[in-house]
Amino acid sequence: MRTKTFLAKTFLAKTVLGCLLAACLGTGAALADDQAPIIIKFSHVVAADTPKGKGAEMFKKLAEERTHGRVKVEVYPNSQLYKDKEEIEALQLGAVQMLAPSLAKFGPLGVREFEVFDLPYIFPNTQVLRAVTDGPIGASLLKKLESKGILGLAYWDNGFKIMSANRPLIKPEDLHGLKMRIQSSKVLDAEMRQLGALPQVMAFSEVYQGLQTGVVDGTENPPSNMYTQRMHEVQKYATLTNHGYLGYAVIVNKQFWDGLPADIRAELESAMKDATVYTNQIAQKENDDALAAMKASGKTQFHQPTPAEMEAWRQAMLPVHKQMENRVGKDLIQSIYKVAEKYGFKY
Ligand code: LMR
Numbered sequence: 001m002r003t004k005t006f007l008a009k010t011f012l013a014k015t016v017l018g019c020l021l022a023a024c025l026g027t028g029a030a031l032a033d034d035q036a037p038i039i040i041k042f043s044h045v046v047a048a049d050t051p052k053g054k055g056a057e058m059f060k061k062l063a064e065e066r067t068h069g070r071v072k073v074e075v076y077p078n079s080q081l082y083k084d085k086e087e088i089e090a091l092q093l094g095a096v097q098m099l100a101p102s103l104a105k106f107g108p109l110g111v112r113e114f115e116v117f118d119l120p121y122i123f124p125n126t127q128v129l130r131a132v133t134d135g136p137i138g139a140s141l142l143k144k145l146e147s148k149g150i151l152g153l154a155y156w157d158n159g160f161k162i163m164s165a166n167r168p169l170i171k172p173e174d175l176h177g178l179k180m181r182i183q184s185s186k187v188l189d190a191e192m193r194q195l196g197a198l199p200q201v202m203a204f205s206e207v208y209q210g211l212q213t214g215v216v217d218g219t220e221n222p223p224s225n226m227y228t229q230r231m232h233e234v235q236k237y238a239t240l241t242n243h244g245y246l247g248y249a250v251i252v253n254k255q256f257w258d259g260l261p262a263d264i265r266a267e268l269e270s271a272m273k274d275a276t277v278y279t280n281q282i283a284q285k286e287n288d289d290a291l292a293a294m295k296a297s298g299k300t301q302f303h304q305p306t307p308a309e310m311e312a313w314r315q316a317m318l319p320v321h322k323q324m325e326n327r328v329g330k331d332l333i334q335s336i337y338k339v340a341e342k343y344g345f346k347y
Helices: 002-035 051-066 084-093 112-118 126-134 136-143 186-194 204-213 223-228 254-258 262-297 307-317 319-323 330-342
Strands: 038-043 071-076 150-160 162-165 179-182 198-201 218-221 237-239 245-253 301-303
Touching: 038 051, 051 071, 051 150, 051 245, 051 262, 071 262, 084 245, 112 186, 112 245, 112 330, 126 136, 126 150, 126 245, 126 330, 136 150, 136 330, 150 223, 150 254, 150 262, 162 223, 179 186, 179 204, 186 198, 186 307, 186 319, 204 218, 218 223, 223 262, 245 254, 262 301
Parallel strands: 038 071, 179 198, 179 218, 237 301
Antiparallel strands: 150 245, 162 218, 162 237
């Protein structure tokens, strides 16, 4: 009997103690949760020392400062976490919260309209480009991402692409028969076919090796990407065609973003706004510096096309606009032409 009472008392004591402990731990956990920063994993595929890499770091700095540490931004450059295709899936699944894929990589997600940015020579200058991204066309394109669980926050520049290979590319015909690495865009596929080349989609992280081993012969990229991935070490020639634009949409997982406390979201939006201004201000210089560094290395020979050669490149690639009307939308292409015309440009 005494033993039974003793056991009952011990059990009761243990239970009370256990409950107290659990309550304490629970409170502690809740406290820790309240104090734990919100983590934003920002994954991207380029080097840290590029317009996008620097933009991501600037966003991190501003976001952490303005939220007084309530948000921590972890930037993962160089495909450390995910390659091109996987990163978009990871964002949709919530494994990362923020990305800035190039506009050429939204096609596989089912939003083909973004490929309008890949049309060769569609942007005569950055003024027209900016009027498109900052105006109603840019906004309506970002809106299209929402049905995919994605929110578009901003457009970031890299720059205009140049063609490279291991043979001189003086005129469009020089691309004939070359295997050219492209991003996953049907417009880029059409562009290369139009030039008589054989396009090959390849993840960005694999391009250097692809060029080195001869799986592909050449590629197109802005100088900043070419330089920071050391592609100039494995490409003997490049031509400054500036034929196509490469830029980014900074995107977030919509559910995550909508679920943020309103005051935090407002600070993050302001951080993104300022990081965008910064990125778009430095992008041109980053590319100029990268080109200068590659020229100085002497590994690649760069050709500046004469006005007549440039016109030949333009004429060779312009038919792609018509060919791709069904893919990206005739009205969308026309609306960009209209913006360009406002700035006095005729196609
Ligand atoms: C590429 O794959 O060539 C680019 O999209 C990489 C990048 O993000 O700039």
